[in-house]
Amino acid sequence: MSEAEIGATSSPATNGSGPPILLAEDLSKTFSVRGRGRLGRSRPVTVLDGITLSVQRGESLGLVGESGCGKSTLARCLLRLLDLSEGTVHFDGVDLNSLDSGELRALRRRLQFVFQDPFASLDPRMSAAQIVEEPLEIHGLGDRGERSKMALEMLDEVGLTPEHGRRRPHAFSGGQRQRIGIARAFVLRPELVILDEPVSALDVSVQAQVLNLLRRLQRELGLTYVFITHDLAVAEYFCDRVAVLYLGQVVELADRATLFRRPLHPYSVSLLSVVPTPVAGGRKRRASRPPLIGEVGSVVERPPGCPFEPRCQVGRGRAVCQGQRPPLEQDAAGHWVACHFPGEAGAAKAGAAGGDS
Secondary structure (H helix, E strand, C coil): CCHHHCCCCCCCCCCCCCCCCEEEEEEEEEEEEECCCCCCCEEEEEEEEEEEEEECCCCEEEEECCCCCCHHHHHHHHCCCCCCCEEEEEECCEEHHHCCHHHHHHHCCCEEEECCCCCCCCCCCCCHHHHHHHHHHHCCCCCHHHHHHHHHHHHHHCCCCHHHHCCCHHHCCHHHHHHHHHHHHHCCCCCEEEEECCCCCCCHHHHHHHHHHHHHHHHHHCCEEEEEECCHHHHHHHCCEEEEEECCEEEEEEEHHHHHHCCCCHHHHHHHHHCEEECHHHCEEECCCCCCCCCCCCHHHCCCCCCCHHHCCCCCCCHHHHHCCCCCEECCCCCEECCCCCCHHHHHHHHHHHHHC
């Protein structure tokens, strides 16, 4: 099976049938970066490198990894807010690269984005109702009265009132501002929404409220989500499948239960080391997994072999890991991993846990 089929036919999804609503194949993004000094030369730097994945209609696909792994850049490429350097993105069978600006604008009614910062993404000069109404005006939907009614109805759907509609963003709490951002994206009744760290700026109790709101709207409106987060506890709670990114590459992809129960890539295993696990009595303990070593590498100086090798407790110093990039391959259970020694970090963790008991 080729990489182009990842998720399209073999990965778990909520409905388990039909073609993917979103399919990215061999997606790469390169930026030109100027060297140091006034006369430094520009050189190309690859931020996303050969990403292939799909999203089934009605599911929530999580994109996880540390800051700097390329999650937000990938999200913008999936919506063609950034042009691709290589590869393709198909939405509902349509190649986004083939669309001119007018066609892309029309299609974006079906594709929406919720940003991480609920304050910076809202115009401080506009009321909440005006903010939610603006996309309807941009797409020429309804007359002024109809747009106003639709905006107030959408605010009501996210738990705000007509009185809230008259206020400007500075008058709201962080959770309320994020509800306005959600209302703005959802008022067009899109089919797919990309959520870029939508709860990272909120405290834990408000996070739960917003996540439950997103789940309810997904169920009621038949939405598909791509959910970006660095918080694996949030991904475990919210997502159906999870793709783990490291230095602009997908290193592991599996359904939620499989990934959190049996991670195969050493990076995934180490990320899960900071996720608390429940124990008897209602308390929580840290998982017995190898911690991460060092900091995220640089795409400017990407290792020639496995990008995670310099930090890996399994492959660090091994010749094959230093010299050969591992391909993304599938096991018999439909679990995708890019590692020369998949499962070794998990086996070491299990051995350590057994020794502690």
